[in-house]
Amino acid sequence: MKCPYCGADNTRVIESRPGEDGTTIRRRRECIHEACGRRFTTYERVEQRPLMVVKKDQKREEFSRDKLYRGIMKACEKRPIPAETLEAVCDEIERKLRLEYEREVPSSVIGERVMDALRELDGVAYVRFASVYREFRDVETLLKEVLALIGDRARAVERPAQADKPSGDGTSFARG
Numbered sequence: 001m002k003c004p005y006c007g008a009d010n011t012r013v014i015e016s017r018p019g020e021d022g023t024t025i026r027r028r029r030e031c032i033h034e035a036c037g038r039r040f041t042t043y044e045r046v047e048q049r050p051l052m053v054v055k056k057d058q059k060r061e062e063f064s065r066d067k068l069y070r071g072i073m074k075a076c077e078k079r080p081i082p083a084e085t086l087e088a089v090c091d092e093i094e095r096k097l098r099l100e101y102e103r104e105v106p107s108s109v110i111g112e113r114v115m116d117a118l119r120e121l122d123g124v125a126y127v128r129f130a131s132v133y134r135e136f137r138d139v140e141t142l143l144k145e146v147l148a149l150i151g152d153r154a155r156a157v158e159r160p161a162q163a164d165k166p167s168g169d170g171t172s173f174a175r176g
């Protein structure tokens with residue numbers, strides 16, 4: 001690493017420590033040129049290669065976490081889901097996509113991943129997203145999807161929380 005002050009080729013690392021978010025390493029360096037000896041800082045980070053999304057018409061666009069987040073957020077509008085949960089869902093989907101698809105990922109895969117995550121998270125958000133994503137042409141298809149979801153829920157022990165009722169009033173006894 002060249003010294004930014006005198007241009008000498010030799011500098012040495014005097015300290016290395018991870019950056020705040022753990023994705024960078026901060027290094028303090030010192031110029032070993034006698035007349036200079038100045039110190040400076042460099043940062044090392046993983047090179048993030050762009051992940052391209054292949055759309056239905058074969059057009060490519062760069063993967064955008066923002067876009068993913070907005071899609072999920074829209075589906076979860078007015079649902080009792082904390083923003084941190086949505087962030088975490090987003091992070092997990094992105095992390096896995098980057099792991100499994102190095103360069104290109106079909107947009108359909110992203111849609112399926114979001115649906116899988118929402119199915120677990122919130123029934124209403126799931127149906128909202130699925131109805132837009134799968135472009136339900138008729139009520140029957142939508143109904144089939146909803147019925148399948150209700151079947152899943154019935155098998156689960158917990159019932160989804162009601163958004164429009166105050167929670168924590170101590171009357172949440174399961175009936176029937």
Ligand SMILES: [Zn+2]
Nearest residue numbers: 003006031036
């Ligand atoms: Zn120097």
